[in-house]
Amino acid sequence: QLQLQESGPGLAKPSETLSLTCTVSGGSITSYSYYWSWIRQPPGKGLEWIGTIYYSGSTYYNTSLKSRVTISIDTSKNQFSLRLSSVTVADTAVYYCAQRGGLGRAFDLWGQGTMVTVSS
Amino acid sequence: DIQMTQSPSSVSASVGDRVTITCRASQGINNWLAWYQQKPGNAPNLLIYAASILQGGVPSRFSGSGSGTDFTLTISNLQPEDFATYYCQQAHSFPSSFGQGTKLEIK
Numbered sequence: 354q355l356q357l358q359e360s361g362p363g364l365a366k367p368s369e370t371l372s373l374t375c376t377v378s379g380g381s382i383t384s385y386s387y388y389w390s391w392i393r394q395p396p397g398k399g400l401e402w403i404g405t406i407y408y409s410g411s412t413y414y415n416t417s418l419k420s421r422v423t424i425s426i427d428t429s430k431n432q433f434s435l436r437l438s439s440v441t442v443a444d445t446a447v448y449y450c451a452q453r454g455g456l457g458r459a460f461d462l463w464g465q466g467t468m469v470t471v472s473s
Numbered sequence: 474d475i476q477m478t479q480s481p482s483s484v485s486a487s488v489g490d491r492v493t494i495t496c497r498a499s500q501g502i503n504n505w506l507a508w509y510q511q512k513p514g515n516a517p518n519l520l521i522y523a524a525s526i527l528q529g530g531v532p533s534r535f536s537g538s539g540s541g542t543d544f545t546l547t548i549s550n551l552q553p554e555d556f557a558t559y560y561c562q563q564a565h566s567f568p569s570s571f572g573q574g575t576k577l578e579i580k
């Protein structure tokens with residue numbers, strides 16, 4: 354059964370780059386029907402889609418974050434990653450990786466999430 | 474970009490009640506609409522996709538309807554485990570987007 358697990362530092366300093374990795378287990382990241390996404394949730398607030406990558410490397414980004422976001426994929430490691438540059442306290446959030454599978458293009462599988470705090 | 478607007482932002486109800494949450498898209502998205510349930514400290518969980526299709530294992534008291542720009546999530550015969558926050562999400566096109574959420578609280 355497919356599972357997702359986020360990993361990375363839980364703390365970042367303002368102006369630095371936040372880097373997270375999502376490891377896919379129980380299946381191949383190169384499955385043709387899957388898209389891989391990052392979604393975040395600031396404390397006490399709603400969900401914000403950050404971006405999505407297909408195994409071919411095609412990427413799609415949130416318009417408001419596009420200038421600071423890079424999502425990449427490493428098929429040899431069955432992982433995909435998020436880099437968010439020039440972070441501020443407003444980027445403090447729980448970061449989730451998620452799979453968009455074949456169910457109406459919905460996010461049908463999520464990682465448990467990882468909290469990232471931006472603080473000096 | 475497509476904006477998703479949910480209402481109400483919060484609702485209080487009792488066990489056994491029926492609750493309806495609405496979601497409106499800023500432009501037509503056909504039936505590319507999903508609903509998620511999130512409980513405190515947990516990742517969101519997919520309830521409904523394609524506006525009205527229940528994800529496997531989701532109780533039949535949950536139902537979804539709508540097409541185009543207006544959608545509803547209805548929960549009949551509320552159970553204690555249903556008190557949570559619900560989000561809609563448009564899956565029509567990138568960039569994807571979520572509604573702001575509806576918190577369902579016990580009255």
